[in-house]
Amino acid sequence: MQISPETLFSIAGFPVTNTVVATVITDIVIVALVLIVSRVVALKPGSIQNAVEAIVDYFRETTEEIAGERASFIYPWVLSFFLFILISNLLAQFPGFESIRFQTLTSEHHGVPFLRAATSDLNFTLALAVISVAVTHYFSIKYTGIKAYLTRFITFKMFPILLFVGILEFVNEVTKLISFSFRLFGNIFAGERVMAAMYGLFPFGLPLPFIILEIMVALIQAIVFAMLTMAFMHIMTNKSH
């Protein structure tokens, strides 16, 4: 059992792993979705537009309920996180993931999986976590001002209590990165291992309930990541906090 993604081959020194391939497939699916929706987009929506509109509208309204007028710049990020993670997670439930093997120079006789869930790669989840936290801090500076932003972390009012609170805030930001990345990575990676075990035990019928469970996990993890990003963006862009 390998935690890190398996390198399939290298292009100009860049290691192409099975999660990188899955990420590229996710990108293709998203671009295809964008192309399809942008082609059919009309005032009177069709079934595809209706489905996408429902998701977009849900996130926009939820963000508006939480963040009010700041929703316009928060929700595109939140929705992007949701769609990207959801599609990545759902793609991993398709046949071929883990089952199609690729023979590398260093791999054992049965090869390595050609495709692996992108979210089961810590590079992927950490990148998303870094973007989430960085964008949150960027918005915080932009909408509350640099002074208000810095006083969250460094203040000499009510010394030394608020100074200690500032240190805790800083620790909190580091914890956000770890919790964001490891929660998503851990859930998807663990799901993959469970699925592999089920397929190994009895591949006919037995994995079915676990596939349903994994689809639910895929959805829940996407929602959790997106909603936490939304909440943190709202908190960090709120002056009164």
Next chain:
Amino acid sequence: MEIIQKFGLEAKLFLFQLINFLIVVFILKKFLFAPLKKILDERKHKIEQSLQDAENVKIVLENASEEKKNILAKAKSSADMLMATVKVSIKETKEKAVIEAKHRSEQIIDNAKQKAATEFESMNKKIGIMSVDISGKVMSKVLSDLFTETEKQKLMSRALEKIDEKIKN
């Protein structure tokens, strides 16, 4: 370092994922969310406009209904007033007609009384003349055997004069 290696953290892969996601966000924002937001806002605007129009139509209808009620009330009031005036006019005309009829009947009665009196007087005269004539004839018959022609004439003229006087009185 061993943990990082175990989890497969690699700077190149991390940067790839970072840049990849930023590109995805850009594509989604530019080509999916923006057109959808535009369409959703446009639809929302149209729905709001339609609701506003419906509200306006409702207000216009309510106003029209109110106006109709007012017009009907005014018409009813005018009709009532007209009816009252007509009733008064009819009553007055009726009273006037009754008075006129009464006056006319009194006039007719007076005329009739006057005519009757004239008739009565005329009849009296005629009866008087007839009675003088009859008395003359009776006396002539009675006195023809007792008196001479001259005496008869005198008596008769005397009696007739008396009768005439009586009648006149």
